[in-house]
Amino acid sequence: xxxxxxxxxxxxxxxxxxxxxxxxxxxxxxxxxxxxxxxxxxxxxxxxxxxxxxxxxxxxxxxxxxxxxxxxxxxxxxxxxxxxxxxxxxxxxxxxxxxxxxxxxxxxxxxxxxxxxxxxxxxxxxxxxxxxxxxxxxxxxxxxxxxxxxxxxxxxxxxxxxxxxxxxxxxxxxxxxxxxxxxxxxxxxxxxxxxxxxxxxxxxxxxxxxxxxxxxxxxxxxxxxxxxxxxxxxxxxxxxxxxxxxxxxxxxxxxxxxxxxxxxxxxxxxxxxxxxxxxxxxxxxxxxxxxxxxxxxxxxxxxxxxxxxxxxxxxxxxxxxxxxxxxxxxxxxxxxxxxxxxxxxxxxxxxxxxxxxxxxxxxxxxxxxxxxxxxxxxxxxxxxxxxxxxxxxxxxxxxxxxxxxxxxxxxxxxxxxxxxxxxxxxxxxxxxxxxxxxxxxxxxxxxxxxxxxxxxxxxxxxxxxxxxxxxxxxxxxxxxxxxxxxxxxxxxxxxxxxxxxxxxxxxxxxxxxxxxxxxxxxxxxxxxxxxxxxxxxxxxxxxxxxxxxxxxxxxxxxxxxxxxxxxxxxxxxxxxxxxxxxxxxxxxxxxxxxxxxxxxxxxxxxxxxxxxxxxxxxxxxxxxxxxxxxxxxxxxxxxxxxxxxxxxxxxxxxxxxxxxxxxxxxxxxxxxxxxxxxxxxxxxxxxxxxxxxxxxxxxxxxxxxxxxxxxxxxxxxxxxxxxxxxxxxxxxxxxxxxxxxxxxxxxxxxxxxxxxxxxxxxxxxxxxxxxxxxxxxxxxxxxxxxxxxxxxxxxxxxxxxxxxxxxxxxxxxxxxxxxxxxxxxxxxxxxxxxxxxxxxxxxxx
Numbered sequence: 001x002x003x004x005x006x007x008x009x010x011x012x013x014x015x016x017x018x019x020x021x022x023x024x025x026x027x028x029x030x031x032x033x034x035x036x037x038x039x040x041x042x043x044x045x046x047x048x049x050x051x052x053x054x055x056x057x058x059x060x061x062x063x064x065x066x067x068x069x070x071x072x073x074x075x076x077x078x079x080x081x082x083x084x085x086x087x088x089x090x091x092x093x094x095x096x097x098x099x100x101x102x103x104x105x106x107x108x109x110x111x112x113x114x115x116x117x118x119x120x121x122x123x124x125x126x127x128x129x130x131x132x133x134x135x136x137x138x139x140x141x142x143x144x145x146x147x148x149x150x151x152x153x154x155x156x157x158x159x160x161x162x163x164x165x166x167x168x169x170x171x172x173x174x175x176x177x178x179x180x181x182x183x184x185x186x187x188x189x190x191x192x193x194x195x196x197x198x199x200x201x202x203x204x205x206x207x208x209x210x211x212x213x214x215x216x217x218x219x220x221x222x223x224x225x226x227x228x229x230x231x232x233x234x235x236x237x238x239x240x241x242x243x244x245x246x247x248x249x250x251x252x253x254x255x256x257x258x259x260x261x262x263x264x265x266x267x268x269x270x271x272x273x274x275x276x277x278x279x280x281x282x283x284x285x286x287x288x289x290x291x292x293x294x295x296x297x298x299x300x301x302x303x304x305x306x307x308x309x310x311x312x313x314x315x316x317x318x319x320x321x322x323x324x325x326x327x328x329x330x331x332x333x334x335x336x337x338x339x340x341x342x343x344x345x346x347x348x349x350x351x352x353x354x355x356x357x358x359x360x361x362x363x364x365x366x367x368x369x370x371x372x373x374x375x376x377x378x379x380x381x382x383x384x385x386x387x388x389x390x391x392x393x394x395x396x397x398x399x400x401x402x403x404x405x406x407x408x409x410x411x412x413x414x415x416x417x418x419x420x421x422x423x424x425x426x427x428x429x430x431x432x433x434x435x436x437x438x439x440x441x442x443x444x445x446x447x448x449x450x451x452x453x454x455x456x457x458x459x460x461x462x463x464x465x466x467x468x469x470x471x472x473x474x475x476x477x478x479x480x481x482x483x484x485x486x487x488x489x490x491x492x493x494x495x496x497x498x499x500x501x502x503x504x505x506x507x508x509x510x511x512x513x514x515x516x517x518x519x520x521x522x523x524x525x526x527x528x529x530x531x532x533x534x535x536x537x538x539x540x541x542x543x544x545x546x547x548x549x550x551x552x553x554x555x556x557x558x559x560x561x562x563x564x565x566x567x568x569x570x571x572x573x574x575x576x577x578x579x580x581x582x583x584x585x586x587x588x589x590x591x592x593x594x595x596x597x598x599x600x601x602x603x604x605x606x607x608x609x610x611x612x613x614x615x616x617x618x619x620x621x622x623x624x625x626x627x628x629x630x631x632x633x634x635x636x637x638x639x640x641x642x643x644x645x646x647x648x649x650x651x652x653x654x655x656x657x658x659x660x661x662x663x664x665x666x667x668x669x670x671x672x673x674x675x676x677x678x679x680x681x682x683x684x685x686x687x688x689x690x691x692x693x694x695x696x697x698x699x700x701x702x703x704x705x706x707x708x709x710x711x712x713x714x715x716x717x718x719x720x721x722x723x724x725x726x727x728x729x730x731x732x733x734x735x736x737x738x739x740x741x742x743x744x745x746x747x748x749x750x751x752x753x754x755x756x757x758x759x760x761x762x763x764x765x766x767x768x769x770x771x772x773x774x775x776x777x778x779x780x781x782x783x784x785x786x787x788x789x790x791x792x793x794x795x796x797x798x799x800x801x802x803x804x805x806x807x808x809x810x811x812x813x814x815x816x817x818x819x820x821x822x823x824x825x826x827x828x829x830x831x832x833x834x835x836x837x838x839x840x841x842x843x844x845x
Contacts, residue, residue, distance in 0.1 A: 047227065047284065055226040059289045062219035066094045068212035070111070073131040076201055077124045081115075088300065089114035095297040096330055099290050099338070121624070131201075138177060138206075139213015144243045145173030153240030156267040166240075181206060217243065223289055227281045233272040241268030259463060291338070295423075298335045298430050328437045329619065333390035335427050336382050336400055341460050342420050343379030343407050347372060347497035348468030350490040351415030359416055360487055369485050369493070371413035376497035378407040380504035383457050388444040391591065392619065397431075397438035404428040439584075440591050441558070445512055448598040461501055468494040524554045531560055533699070535581055540724035542762055543608075544580045549696050551686050552576065555593055557585050564593050567687060572818075572830030573597040574605040576688055578613050587616050594620050605827050606817040608688060608765055617817040625816045625824065631763035631809035632725075638754035645747035647740045652707040654748035656717070662698050668711040669697065669704075676732040687834040690716065690729040703728065703749050705741055712737035713745050719758075726753045727762035750807065763804045765814055 067083075070090035074081055093111050111132075115125045147153075148170025155166060184206045201209070221242040225235050245264035262282050269278050359368065381403050388396025407424045411417040449457075469477075472491045481492040482499070524532070529547075532554055536544045547554060552565040562581020567574055573596075579589040590606075590613070597604045606617060608627060617624070657665060673692040677683065684691040697716050704714040713733035719726055728749070733741050753761050818827045 047281075051226060052284070052288075055223050055285070055288050056292070058219055058223040058226060059293070062216060062223060062289070063091060063094060063293055065212060065215040065219060067091055068208070069094075069132045069135050069216075070128070072135065072205055072208045072212060073128040076131050076205060077120070077127050079115075079120060079124065079128075081118060085118065091293070092297040092300065092331060095293040096334055099294050099334055126623075135209045135213050136216075138180065138209045139217055140243065140247065141173040141177045142210050143214050143217045143239075145170045145177060147236060147240050147243070149174060151236050153237045153268065154271075156271075220246075220289065224281070224285045227284055227288075228269075228273060229277060233269060237272070238269070241265055244268065294334065294338065295426065297331055298427065328434060329390045329392055332427075332431060332434070333386045335430075336389050337386040337456065337460070339404065339407070339424055339427050340379045340382030340386065341464065342423050343375050343382065343411070344460065344464040344497075344501060345467065346411065346417050346420045347376040347379060347501075348464050348494045349471055351417070353488065355416040356487060359413075363413055365485060365487060368414050368487075369496075371410040372415075372493045373496050373500050374406060374410040375414060376500045377504055378403045378410060380461065380501035382407070383460055384444070384505070384508050387447055387449055387453050389438070391442075391447055392438050392440045392587075393442055393444060393447070394435075394438050394440055395442070396444055397435060401428065401431060404431070440588050442588065442592060442595070445508075446595060448595060449512070457505060461505060464501075465498050468498055522553060524550055524552075528554050528556075531556065532563060532565075535561065535563060538721050539580050540720040540722055541577070541580065542718035542720045542725045542727035543577050544720075545700060545718040545729070546576055546688070546690070547580065548699055549686065549690060549693065555589070555596065557581065557589050557592070559585075561585060562589050564589055566593065567834050568602070569830040569834050570826065571601070571603045572605050572827050573600070573602045574607050574687075574827075574831055574834055576607055578606070578609050586613065587619075590616055590620065603819050603823055603827060603830075605831070606815075607831055608814050609817055610815075611813060614815065614817075622817045622819060623824075625818070627814050627816050628765050628767040629811035630814055631766055631804040631807070632812055633750060633761040633763060633807045633809045635750065635754040635758055635761055637808065638751045645744065645751075647743040647747055649705075649707065649738050649740065649744050652705055652712070652738065652741075652744065654703070654705055654745065654752075656749075656752060657702045657704060659699065659701055662700075662702050665702065665704075665711070666694050666697065669702065669714055670694075672711055672714060672734045673730070673732050675734040675736075679735040685835050687831075689835070692730065697730075703745060703752075705733075705737070705745050707736075707738065710736075713741045715745060715749070723757045723759065725760045725762055726756075726758045727764065746807070761807075763807065763809055766801050766804055766811075 067087045067090035070086050070093075071083055074086060089111060093114075111125060111129055115128060120128070148166040150170070152166035152170065184201055185203055187200050189200070218239070221239045222235070224242060225238045228238065241264065245261045245268070248264050249261040262279065265282060266275060266278055273281075356368075382400065385396050385400045385403065389400060404424050404427060408421045408428070411421040411424065472494055475491040477491060477495065481489075481495050484492040486492070529550060532547045536547060546552070547563065547565045552567050554563045554565055556563045562579055562585040564575045564579045566576070573593075575593065579586040579593075581589065594604050604620065604622060606622070609617070610630075614624060670692065690696060701717045701719070702714050703717055704711050706712065711734075713731075715728040715731045717726060717728055728746075731742060731745075750761050816827070816831075818824060
């Protein structure tokens, strides 16, 4: 029942968006039923060029002001990032969120990728996005409240609202702003909400919020007002209608408020401005305020990629490199989607007659008709491929390049549509240098399409089909037209294009639904463990030997040269460490695992990962929480002169038993292990640490201590390929062992590892000092520290850290990577359960 409810909530928003879009398109159809498509096109041609250029200037100023949201938000979290490094990310994030809608998710995703690459923690980035959202609403409530209270615009009779309703809404808006202002002025203590500690903004920041957000609303509305016929409507009426329309589009869940924004503006302004003029102005406004900035953001990313390959702009490339790669997927995914929409719109609207007549002299009618149908097929394909671009699929990249080339050719051959061809050529030029960023070898059919993506595709096809019916509504449409081929047959071409686009989407959806079911996690077979053993032997990471326990599922890549080891608990699918295998295969493995988890509606978790692949996990949309540090001892410090152990035990000696001799020692090791479990009060655990298993222990060398000929302590050793790293897993001693036996073992083991040519000795993961008790540490980080206390064997974490510090290690940070927010405590609980299972593991009773 809980899973069903969770899935229902996930689709509720997209379903609401579909319903609202359908209602908006119906309202537009009723409002414009008496007008012709050519009336709207004619109004666009009547706009003077200086008026259009002024609107472009105001749009530029508006986007410059919008970067102020990020500037004040980063001041709020105390980040020292200079404005020159904030502005590109702020501009791209705003351009993406304005076109997609869902500002928190789309713009927040871009900001998360950029700011984490600049060193901000996941918690601080979340606070930045939250503060930007807060500032947006402060501006809306301030401007809207003042306008609605003191000079409300006339309410359209179609809404059936009393005249005083806007004044009441304005009073409520200003009251909310006043309460917020009092809170900022009076309260100094942080606010705690569900584990998050939020600092109250400074008083001067409140002023900046009102100035930036207010300037945003005024300049955006002024851009639209500039495009309207002069003296027909006052600015305050346009501003009031603009605010209502923008908020209506925002809460509708329709991408970019498409159709909803236009419907509300028509209702508010149609008694003052002719409806064709309003719609033509709104189309131009979308092009200036939405599409042009987005095209600029795509070009900005493309310039970065070209800059990476040119020596004389190397300095720019180094600066841009921190954010260019991180921002590529969402920006180019949206650009591909917009290109598909462009092609669909051009396929359902009439071609210019003079261009058709000129083209008819050189191109056969059959080629023109085929090109027109091809445009719609390519447009629908680009809508689908945009999801693959977002997921960095290599196949999607290749197909997108091919589709863009086909789209350019078809746009020119079907009616010399130079504008559409130039848009596609710009995207192609920006996309071509970026092949290295699309590294995943996977099928688009196996990608999970979220509710938002499904809604966006439905919205694009539905809106362009509606546009086609609107344009050709004065023509008697029939099924016979599908086979009608004439030079000026725009209506038949529209029908064929709409059917073609629908067929592409339906066929892909059918293939996606009929794909083979993904297998459930299984216990690894002997063949799987044998393959894993070969991969582990080639890995420089000593901890990869955990795969040989057999208590975790193994997900291999297609060539079976790499794997991730994981277990499933609750909704958590928890991977231990980074993927194992050749470096070039690791991103594909991480993505494939993420897809598997997504398919099963689970939570992707990577436990105990290093810093090398953090950008990859950010690409997956996951958050980072620091667990602690690995204590890695550099063994070059253990020269022969400095290697003398400080602990001396009479009658005891140290030795390392090779793998082929371990079998004979297993009974003695079993005795020591059972004795240790008995006198220490512990029981076997597992998942992130080993346990006593004869098959497991017989696969690695054993370091042991003998006293009076009897084995009293041992540690099994993990050796990394190329003698890069050595680590000990089980460290156990018998009750009869003399005090200090573990010190004795390690003080002899490290010099031995140095003599054998190993570079590092890994003493394992340790929580950060004081993290558990530090009141300033994030709540979830303190919970992460408690995971060590109650999941692992060590109760005295401070003593553990002090013990490891004696060997002068390098402390290297380790992270838990998972969905953030309220999912995190459940993730931590799942990990603790997996660790506590021990030998029964994933497959126990």
